[in-house]
Amino acid sequence: MTHPMQEVLDRWKAAFDNHQPDVIAQLYTPDALFQGFGPTVVVGRDAVRAYYEAVDADRRADVTVLHTYTLDDQVAGGFADITFSGADGWEAKVHLSLVLHREYDDWKIRQYHVSRVITQD
Template structure:
């Protein structure tokens, strides 16, 4: 199948988390995991842009850092996360990636694939977009 004329180039994918976009995504998600596991919802929310587009494992999506904080406040106590970066890529002025996150709740385990877009805010990367989809595993 041929690409339509004028089709955008596909980004180069990086599975390596030691350099480039993979490293930046890995660092942001490591900070997310640390704050998530410790139930520091303010620290979790601070990793998102004020107008972040967020879709968690529920049915509602929203544009708000404050709503991100409220979402994470409803996560059951004792829930922990394991993060594995599948790949990362560069976008115009941003980074993107896919991660597999395994949530261990006190009474069950749930796995999700999460698409993330990061944007630069001064010297740090913040999450501009987060979309989680349960894998059924």
């Protein structure tokens, strides 16, 4: 059985890679907390949709799930590494943490937080 974290991130990646902000927004709870690349935490699906609408359509995400947990049948989450890339050679590596909440038979993202990985050359 696939862990909810892997299942949600597989759907998120497919929507991200195909630049589908409406589909991505539906992966979140209505009151989700979202911390992307910007300095501000935003709340809700409309804010998530606006964030992803502003992302260049050629961006792709390579996702590696690192750790998962399940607190009960309603709460799960974990950590992943993501490398975002663009056709122009742009690349950004981040650590991602998610908290998931089950709504009926579907897992939704309740909290999303990325932290950019800066490497010293």
